[in-house]
Amino acid sequence: MKTLSIDLETFSDIDIGRSGVYRYADSPNFDILLFGYSIDSSPIEVIDIASGEELPEFIIEDLISNETVKTAFNAQFERVCLMKYLSKLLNKPIYLEPSSWRCSEVQAAMLGLPLNLDGVGKVLKLQNQKMSEGKALIRYFCMPCKPTAANGGRMRNLPSDAPEKWEEFKQYNVRDVEVELAIREKLAFYPIRDKEQEFYVLDQRINDRGLLVDMKLVDAAISCDHQFTVAATEKAYELTGLENPNSVSQLKSWLKGRGVEVESLSKKAVSELVEDTEGEVEEALKLRLLMAKTSVKKYEAVERAVSSDGRVHGLFQFYGANRTGRWSGRLVQFQNLPQNHLKDLDLARDLIKESRFEDVEFLFGNTPSVLSELIRTAFIPKENYRFIVADFSAIEARVISHIAGEKWRLEVFSSHGKIYEAAASMMFHVPIENVTKGSPLRQKGKISELACGYGGGVGALKAMGALDMGVEEHELRGLIDNWRAANPHIVNLWWAVDKAAIYAVKQRGKISIHDIIFTYKSGMLFVTLPSGRNLVYVKPKLSINKFGREGLTYEGIGATKKWERIETYGPKIVENIIQAIARDILAEAMLRLQKVGFSIVAHVHDEVICEVPIGKSSVEEVCNIMAEPVAWAKGLPLKADGYECSFYKKD
Known part of the structure; x- marks a missing residue:
């Protein structure tokens, strides 16, 4: 199958960083300046569209054809820009199916590498790096300029305004294609799995669909x-x-x-x-x-x-x-949208839309808080449709219980599902009937569940708001001890994972525990999940950690947003594993929903928002599809709850 590697240089009067590629390409002033490409790794060609050159017919055919694979770093940018450009060029709507596109940024991200071309090139130590002059050239040719007497009052720089710079810009375009090709060659032994490609296509369609x-x-x-x-x-x-x-x-x-x-x-x-x-x-x-x-x-x-x-x-x-x-x-x-707790969202929305701001203050009090709570409701379904919102119930708690084999928790999730009450019952040795909603025991069970699952201590309880919930400072250590005593298999999982990761790195080998496989290979630690997907820790090393014992470090994007060496240990790796498995379960559920015709417009961690015609389908149908058993997680009890609404909100 033919592979077309692409890199575009474009112009728009919209700030892509603040508005995104869809709005950027939607501007009437958007245009493609340079089209750099290579077919099957052949010598790179540049089509200078800004200087009057046209895309060859065979390139247009390849772009539209699903039989030609298109690749780019951050392929969404190229695909969206080309959809707009070709629609204008051919004078008809052109939709470029994401199924024929491959994104080398995604491929790099799956190996724990940075989410930018420059960063990946540096980490992989490629011979040809992204040109540092590029940022200045992009500012000059790709963005509007300030009109001055010196530049003749123009608001945009064209190739004819700086021919030497333009030639350098074309070389920059060539270099980006070279770097993308080099990344793909370097990562050839780690292709995107078919299932992940399906998820990527699903993601692109959700982003293409957007939210009204x-x-x-x-x-x-x-x-x-x-x-x-x-x-x-x-x-x-x-x-x-x-x-x-x-x-x-x-x-x-x-x-x-x-x-x-x-x-x-x-x-x-x-x-x-x-x-x-x-x-x-x-x-x-x-x-x-x-x-x-x-x-x-x-x-x-x-x-x-x-x-x-x-x-x-x-x-x-x-x-x-x-x-x-x-x-x-x-x-x-x-x-990260604020939650809504207003009793009458409809009234608050109507008052704001009618500019009755004094009435908002009179009826609801704190106007900024009202605006904050209404932001969700700014997203609405199209006419004659409504939203069906469904989310997994306690997905991470279910997954960690399943992986660790904490039977009492699995029994709870397979029956009444009241994990906060059941946790309090186990922690304080009282009948579950005595743990009522709003009782101090339930509050303690809830905060412990939220804070302790991944090795959290006193600091985690405080961060989760334990003191604000009425828990006394002197009680915090006891809550941690009680929770760990009630969940010995989860505690054992933390340290089994810690030992397995250290063993794999130290022995340069492979070990399997709890259906999780740890493998050291090619300078990376691969953690293979039950779904078959790998979590990757780059250049792992062993050193004495902050706890004074041997622990794992690896390279990645840290808290400083820079590439650096990061410490980790068992509970933290378990958190990564559990959240990754929960992500895979959500992705599988969204794929099932799409296959039966549901239009997903948004999703948040464990929640899916579908835009559904009024009178068709039901909340129960969506929840049942989401809760279907997952082939690679036999015995995991899943449950989804949902509701429908005429604007997005938290039920």
Whole structure:
């Protein structure tokens, strides 16, 4: 089968980093400048479209044909840009099926490598690296320029404006194709598995489909926030007399003058201070919280990203979390939307859309919080459709119980499913009937379940809000000990995984435990999941860790967002494994839903949102499909719950 390797250089007046490739290519001013390609690794050719050259007919045929494999690093960019370009060129809608595309960025991510061409090239130590001059050339030719007297007032640089730079830009285009070819050659022994390619195609179709946006709500929310912020700032000026009431140093001085000394004015610190103050100090702190509310940023992100079809596309990055293979969010960060707890979302939405902002404040109180809770509802189904939302019940808790063989937990999940109550019952040796909803015991069981599954200690309990839930500080250590005593097989799993990983690296060999295979090969530790997919730890080494014992380190993108050496150990590896398995289960479920005709428009970790015609299908049908047994996870009890809605929300 013919393989066409592609790299594009393009122009648009839209900022791709802030708006995404779909909105970028949707601009009337979008154009392709250079089309660099290689057929079956033959010498690289560049078609200089910006200088008047045209795509040859055979290239257009190859792009449209599903019989020709197209490859690129971050292939979504090339595919989306080419769909727009070809639709305009041929004067008819062109859809490029993602099934004939292969993404070398995904292939690299599956081996734990960076999610950018430059980073992959450096880690793989390729002979030809991405040209460092590229960023300046992209700024010059691919983005609008500021009109000045020196450049004749032009708003865009063309090849004729800098012929030498243009020739260098063409060489940059050639180099990118060379680097992509070199990456594919280097990774040839680690091809994308057929199943993962299916998931990638599914992902691309979800991103292509996009989510419809209620722009009336979005525009009104932005307007409301602006009015509210102006009003709150004016109140703060009047109250404090400060030149800039948003200034940390100025507000600290003002507070000090009133007997309140603070180290931090973070949201958490201010929230705690509010409870211990009164009068003008309390009011000033409350105003700071209101002015610092960032709910509108999500609306602004939607506004930037929405395309001419009224939908936001490209919200999901396939294999964005390459430690587990889970999807990550892009643009609006759909995985991190605020929850909604308002009793009457419909009323709140209507009031905002009608610009009745004073009524919102009167009926609901905190306007910024209302806007924050409504951001989910800005995503709506198209006319005569509704959303069916379904999510797996306690998926990670079920998976870890299954892998570890914690029988009492599996029995719970196969019956009533009340894991928080059952955990409390096991931890405190009381009948489960005595653990009622809202009782202190259930709260302790819940917080322990959330914090302790991956080796979490006192810090994890605090981070999960144990103290805010009423647990006393002196109780924390006991909760951890009780949870671990109630779950000995899970605790054993942590340390069995720790030993297996160390053994595989130390012996340069292979070992299998709990249906997980650890293999050291070619300078990498492969952790093969029951699904057959590998988690990969690059250049693993053994060293003395922060616990004072022998532990594993590897290279990857760390907390600094840079490529660095990272420490890990049993419970952390187990967390990666469990989240990866949960991801595979979700991906399988989405594939099943797609195959029977459901249009998935979004997904969040363990949740799927389908756009379904009114009167067709049911919540029960979607939940049943999601909960179907997985062939490679026999005995794993799955359960999905769901609801339908006329705008996206948390039920």
